[in-house]
Amino acid sequence: MARPKAAATPNRRLQILTQAASLFRSNGFNATTMRQLAEQLGIEAASLYNHISSKEELLREICFNVANEFNTQLATVQLQELSPLQKLEAILRFHIGMLLSRPDDVYVSNRDWKHLKEPWLTNFLTQRRQYEHQLADIIQQGIDRGQLRPLQPPVAVLGLLSAVRSIEYWQRSKRPIGGTQAVDDLITLLLKGVSN
Amino acid sequence: MARPKAAATPNRRLQILTQAASLFRSNGFNATTMRQLAEQLGIEAASLYNHISSKEELLREICFNVANEFNTQLATVQLQELSPLQKLEAILRFHIGMLLSRPDDVYVSNRDWKHLKEPWLTNFLTQRRQYEHQLADIIQQGIDRGQLRPLQPPVAVLGLLSAVRSIEYWQRSKRPIGGTQAVDDLITLLLKGVSN
DNA sequence: CCTACCGATCGGTAGG
């Protein structure tokens, strides 16, 4: 009676999602096949569809999970009484923390969102635009108070967020970059870059 | 006798390459089909193979063309008598110039190199590692001379190069970012970030 | 440069 593998663990769906993020990250969304994903989990491709409804649904869940986390943190920061520079630091550190703790999810959501279908594609992009707009506002406030350099806020926002993503490559070398010092160095580079 | 379309222009291959870069950029390498590419050029998919030997060959040519340009410029800068900071500025400005003048090629070579086949994949990655190593050396020299902040050079290299790529998103908003001022703002952000 | 076509592979379904 006992089924040797594929126990009906309730978080089977979570396992699928985790493996999908890992494969999407290494091979890209399109280059990842449902057969590869199934093989990683020790089941047949057809069996995946008892837990999910489509390949795109996996991508959708990854992207919106990540987006929700970033939105929630930003909302929290906005409620705190911090200077623009302090808010910026808290946000950048959160981005770095996400990249370090959930690299697959964040990486996939940053790169493969293009393959979302409507209406989710539009929804995702709208959320991201609003997020970046809030960051630009924080920077503008810092400039107005003389705390930050008079840079065009959209240029600074994109530059900062893009630089933070360089963490993706920290694992690449023989002796991997990392540790508290590396994080602080990156933060220093960015905050000194915008500060007056 | 006159063929109405598809004149035997000698740079037909160049047209294919240009269109391929454009499609690869918008849709990704895997999601771009040879039928799409052919349609853009007004010919049948099979006809492409009179000018190229495979889809991957297109990617290969894009990636190595870009790599060659960056390597050549770096070699030139290294021969000039400039301070580390001046070298850095020249290099970053060249990156920005490439992103602005040939966005499709640079974008594709930055993202889709994963789909290169061996031995080109290894060759490409080796070239890139050597390029980044040279940048790290320049930064280390700047630190030794007290001109730059004591940041871990690999962290700074990846952060700077990644930030420069944010230019890819400058076209995205309603009133696109751009112009000399935007470039100078980005340069300021980065150079002030690393300078002592 | 085209017509005709192929083997491979894909995401997904039927039915148990």
Add this chain to the structure above:
DNA sequence: CCTACCGATCGGTAGG
């Protein structure tokens, strides 16, 4: 969760 399978589509070739 599996076997069996399908329609669609892909990169590429044969032969002109």
